[in-house]
Amino acid sequence: MGTRPLQGVFTPNLVPLDDRGNVDEAELRRYVEWLIDRGVDGLYPNGSTGEFTRFTPQERREIMRIVCDQCRGRVPVLAGAAEANVKETLAACEAYHGFGATAVAIVSPFYYKLSPESVYAYFREIALNSPIDVTLYNIPMFASPIDVPTLRRLAEFPRVVGIKDSSGDVAQMGRMVNAIRPIRPDFTFLTGWDVVLVPMMLVGANGGTNATSGVVPELMRKLFDDARRGLDGDSASLQQAMKLQLRLIELFDTMLFSADFPEGFRTAVDLRGFHFGKGRQPLSEKQRVDRDKLSRALQCILADFGVTDAPAEGCPPRGGVSGEPDKVTQVTEAVMAALRNRGQVR
Amino acid sequence: MGTRPLQGVFTPNLVPLDDRGNVDEAELRRYVEWLIDRGVDGLYPNGSTGEFTRFTPQERREIMRIVCDQCRGRVPVLAGAAEANVKETLAACEAYHGFGATAVAIVSPFYYKLSPESVYAYFREIALNSPIDVTLYNIPMFASPIDVPTLRRLAEFPRVVGIKDSSGDVAQMGRMVNAIRPIRPDFTFLTGWDVVLVPMMLVGANGGTNATSGVVPELMRKLFDDARRGLDGDSASLQQAMKLQLRLIELFDTMLFSADFPEGFRTAVDLRGFHFGKGRQPLSEKQRVDRDKLSRALQCILADFGVTDAPAEGCPPRGGVSGEPDKVTQVTEAVMAALRNRGQVR
């Protein structure tokens, strides 16, 4: 894999469950094959998309063992390794190193909202003791933020080789690149905000860990490649990349905001021919009805991209007459309403 | 314990660690004795103060076993039972029921920010299957909020017997009391916001789970008793309660805001003659220096209450000359600055 393994599109993979709610090993292996076949650059098990907090420590190890074993080194594995405390996290690092993971990704401490000094102290301890390269994982929506000065301090530890940032803030990516590249040209920047992958690459990101790639790996593959060529000077590629980037917003927003994360992505992946089973977070009766509606809406969107058939009952017209709110707008409105409901937009 | 066990002052107890960072069973037992001796109405292990997320599932069970065993039914134990998912949480409920816990307290799902419908679906599953009474735990600062309509729906399950609310919002307590008391006169309301215990009791709360009672149990005991008598008509008691309530703000704020929670409480409890050891969250060098300063400041505050000696080097004058910022103001200013730093005040 050479000297810069952590670039391109990594899939923060979902975990299929069987009828009793246990990890479905066969389906997980089939899914890993499918993702590698469709060209993702790496896998990222036990991330937020992978619902790491909803599995036991033993289950997290089991998931990692299966994924690494199935990968057989064909693509790098970025292993989500956050556990209850530094000692347990280091034990997971050790184990995942043994499984053949390329590096670990460790989310900033969550539940408690920690100060930057505490975030530093936590990662420092890990950086000094991990047997495997460490990627920091900043997701301020869910966990204590890793700010730029803290990142700067942590970048002095050779074991810290990159950051995955899910803030979606393009300016913040620029600030990180400004602060770290001069002292660590090898440092990897990955974005977890799929809808701005190309703008993030424009300011210097090396790629992304994008949940969307778990549903449409071929499209994210194309998006990254077109963007890479485009930013290297091929202007037709850049235009294609941006056309696809804009078009993917509808799919991403629908998966992200139409149900509590990551249930929308679980709904979508089943449309690609998998059976991921019921999630660990129970659904109310109303939510089960909503999930069926969401599945039909997603099938229409995916059919438009040519990756699934349209549902038997057909889809509402898209694009529509000028002046009429078309499908895109309708979905966007529903999504924005959902966002407001959750206070995620102001 | 009769028919209304969940009232009065519950201590969300901290967990002492030995030199290797393991649960210090002897010290934990000594601490439980000390708390019961000083009159707390109940214990609440594996809460936020007890840093439940920083222990492994096995450690959480061990802590609960020790506390229940030491209690021997002298006071009710409200057992924090949140685990990775519904199945694991129910297994913990089963185990804690076996240990003799009075009820469990289950924090709303955290990390992911769930919609009210998901919060409902989660607790519904638990309410239908738990072998032990369930108290909901609302802490919107750290976990998905439990709003009033969701509480109203959950109060229809007989297994759900109360709510612990750490929002600190007195009006919200009034809304909950308005919505639930008419249909569930037996329902218990506990506040986790120590500095408004008396106002919360005024609007209908039955008591609190107050981290402050883990440091100054005798003062919280007196506060609750004076408030109870005062609200029952003894106006001198009410005045005493409010005097003490206002005076306790400085102690609470200093413990809560001068270090990342719950390190300030861990610092304070050592001043009462315990050895709680280093916490699970590592401290930077700067933080270790700050902790020493904090310890001296806390000792001065505790000495003023007469529960510790003053430090050998003495304390700055308090109350001070009119027009001069006195100790209270100085501490308050530091605390408010810390609050601003963390965005906890706007």
Place this chain on the structure above:
Amino acid sequence: MGTRPLQGVFTPNLVPLDDRGNVDEAELRRYVEWLIDRGVDGLYPNGSTGEFTRFTPQERREIMRIVCDQCRGRVPVLAGAAEANVKETLAACEAYHGFGATAVAIVSPFYYKLSPESVYAYFREIALNSPIDVTLYNIPMFASPIDVPTLRRLAEFPRVVGIKDSSGDVAQMGRMVNAIRPIRPDFTFLTGWDVVLVPMMLVGANGGTNATSGVVPELMRKLFDDARRGLDGDSASLQQAMKLQLRLIELFDTMLFSADFPEGFRTAVDLRGFHFGKGRQPLSEKQRVDRDKLSRALQCILADFGVTDAPAEGCPPRGGVSGEPDKVTQVTEAVMAALRNRGQVR
């Protein structure tokens, strides 16, 4: 009015508009009479409830002139005097002093989010130059917050005589009382959060500027008087006060959260026999329909309090059968949904 004029219940009065959208002087005078007749302790024109930002500087002066003239010193007038900048604000202070206002209330700078140091610098300039006593107005929901250390610095200016706080945070009131009372025993603390008036008085507030008193002045009068007597030792009065306090939550929440503030209060005051006209903020067609529904719901609530007749078409049953969601719960659910929509609850 003696030495402590700023206590009790002040009405932050709404402004009636005529058919052309201008200030309706006759109706405003009639409203002031009605409020004084029903026993409010003071008036507070040009506050947030009075939509001061939606009037021109000239209109604000005109409103103040009318209110002061109609009051004729029977009750104190706390005059909202915030203008575009310090110079204009001081000119308004001068003018309102001339009209006979008792003191001015000046909201913290808004639009820009200012640091505490800037908030201090702004009020310092006003405190040094105002010809009339100044009350600070803290409403962190809408304007730059006035934190406790900043309040402490500003309390050193004799011209600053009090603070009106609309945060609704009872603990924060305790912090302010702790910081200021020892150095300024005369300082006045008023709460703008009607649903916790009694808890705020318990921790030391002198009263409130409560929009609810513009709709049901007789009830807020009774609430304050019962609370005052109750906190002075009459336990039956305290119980009555808390019963009324809890009951008023439904009315307040419905007025505050069922429409964009202060349209719900404008809707309610019309039910008391006034004609306040269309507000300055236009309503969409949907909002006009919603306002009619809101008016009927409010009429039912007000009829329950005995201050209006029930609507001709009747009201849904209230209290209801145990186990059935009654009216209170239904309204509360709607209100909480609205709150979530606006991100005002988490």
Place this chain on the structure above:
Amino acid sequence: MGTRPLQGVFTPNLVPLDDRGNVDEAELRRYVEWLIDRGVDGLYPNGSTGEFTRFTPQERREIMRIVCDQCRGRVPVLAGAAEANVKETLAACEAYHGFGATAVAIVSPFYYKLSPESVYAYFREIALNSPIDVTLYNIPMFASPIDVPTLRRLAEFPRVVGIKDSSGDVAQMGRMVNAIRPIRPDFTFLTGWDVVLVPMMLVGANGGTNATSGVVPELMRKLFDDARRGLDGDSASLQQAMKLQLRLIELFDTMLFSADFPEGFRTAVDLRGFHFGKGRQPLSEKQRVDRDKLSRALQCILADFGVTDAPAEGCPPRGGVSGEPDKVTQVTEAVMAALRNRGQVR
């Protein structure tokens, strides 16, 4: 100016004040000349940078008259026209139309936090009655947000010709472009977040209203032109644009976050040879000292860009030895600390 006047870099111009705190007409005219000379595409008086809320309605008209008069149609003027209410705003639209403004920009209602329905009703009234084209101004940090569905509804009014968005959210720009371009290909999208101008152009923005262009118009001119050429296929230009974009972050952050907005920009513009005088918001003694320090730091940054001389006392070394925190990092750290203080980063 042809058919698409609202594109490129617009300067939201600051307002110079004389020794008595009044608008300094001569300096304002000199500043307008300087900006046009250095190539800005348009002016935007009475925006947030122009501190419109700190002037009286009369002063706002005076500022607009001076700017339009000085411009003499050489560049378009986008006139900030928000007043206290719809009627007053329409009167300003009328007046600015008369002065020769190209279009008005109207900030969403502020102080009160309005629902999307109210935001719609407000702009609908203006769109139906304005004699001049209207640009919506979304600045969720300070005013009620304009969400995508509301924008979609407002884009049906021909008078509404564009949106200026200061959220800085690149994905949100993509959502707006997706929703509006198909039905209004002529619609203009401007970003107010200077540090992501190029990424915003990549997703479809036509330009920006960038406060930075009021300080370094020549650099923002170059940034836009390089970006335009780069996105049209000239890869060397794109690389140059991104190099400059990243480098400008330090300047922007320092101006934006080192003092309460827009005092940092006022400090910087004086370094370009102007005398903007004391701002309307008073400074405390501490703030005056800080402003002097900020001025020296800004002079060093501007000198690096070659637009000013370095200060006589010299500047700290920049770039520095690898491994050493250099100037960029130091400034970034200070900025991030300031951001945290204000809760602007989590």
